[in-house]
Amino acid sequence: MTLTCLFDINETVLDLSALDGLFSELFGDPHSRELWFAQTLQNAMTAELCGRHAPFETQGQAALDMVGERLGRSLTASDKQRVAAALKALPAHLDVRPGLDFAREQGVHCIAFSNNARAATQAQLEHAGLSDAFATILSAEEAGASKPATATYRQAAASLGQPAERLWLVAVHAWDIAGAQAAGFKGALVQRRPDQVANPLAPPVVTGSDLREAVARILAHEGRS
Structure with a gap:
C-alpha cells in the first residue's frame, strides 16, 4: 500500500x-x-x-x-x-529538496497541503523549483476553513480517497500536528530550530531534525525502512 x-x-x-x-x-x-x-x-x-x-x-x-x-x-x-x-517568491529550506527526493525514492506519495489557496501554493512551489516534487496540491480552503480546524484534514483525506488514519502530516508547527492528529492523521514534527517544540498535550508520532530524518522515521514507524 x-x-x-x-x-x-x-x-x-x-x-x-x-x-x-x-x-x-x-x-x-x-x-x-x-x-x-x-x-x-x-x-x-x-x-x-x-x-x-x-x-x-x-x-x-x-x-x-x-x-x-x-x-x-x-x-x-x-x-x-x-x-x-x-x-510567492520564497525559497525552499535547504533540506527540503533532498528530503522530498528521498521520500519519493522510497515510494512515498508526497502531497502539498497549505492554508493558502491552491493557485497561490502552486505559484510558490513553481518559484521554489518544487512543482515536480508533489503529486498534487491541496488547500485547506477546499473545506471552507483554515488549519488546524478538523474539517481541513478530513477534507484532505476525502480528496485523496484515503482514511485519515493512513495519512501523515509533516510540519514544523505543533498546532498543525495537533490538528492533524485530532482528525486521525499521524504527525511528524520537523524540528529545525530549538523553538519548534512538540506540544506535550498532542505529541507527534515522530520527530526529525530535518525533512529527510522526519521521513526516515515515518518509514521506520511504518516498517518500511
Whole structure:
C-alpha cells in the first residue's frame, strides 16, 4: 500500500525568513516578519473558533495592518502588494529538496497541503523549483476553513480517497500536528530550530531534525525502512 505524506508549506517547506529584509524596511523592526506571521495565524484560528472564516491571505493582509498599528507604520497598497509578491517568491529550506527526493525514492506519495489557496501554493512551489516534487496540491480552503480546524484534514483525506488514519502530516508547527492528529492523521514534527517544540498535550508520532530524518522515521514507524 502506498504511503502518503502531506507536507505543510509555509515555514515547513518554504523559508519565510527570506521576507525579513522587506519587513524590516517596511516596519523598521527586525522581528516584524515573525510578529506578522504569528498575528496571521492568530487571526485565522480566532476566525475559525468564532465561525467567521476568511481566506488565509485575507487574514495575512489584516495582520499587516495590525502589526503596522503596533509599530507605528502605515503600509500603502503598494507596500502590501510587495509583500504579496514576495510571498510567492520564497525559497525552499535547504533540506527540503533532498528530503522530498528521498521520500519519493522510497515510494512515498508526497502531497502539498497549505492554508493558502491552491493557485497561490502552486505559484510558490513553481518559484521554489518544487512543482515536480508533489503529486498534487491541496488547500485547506477546499473545506471552507483554515488549519488546524478538523474539517481541513478530513477534507484532505476525502480528496485523496484515503482514511485519515493512513495519512501523515509533516510540519514544523505543533498546532498543525495537533490538528492533524485530532482528525486521525499521524504527525511528524520537523524540528529545525530549538523553538519548534512538540506540544506535550498532542505529541507527534515522530520527530526529525530535518525533512529527510522526519521521513526516515515515518518509514521506520511504518516498517518500511
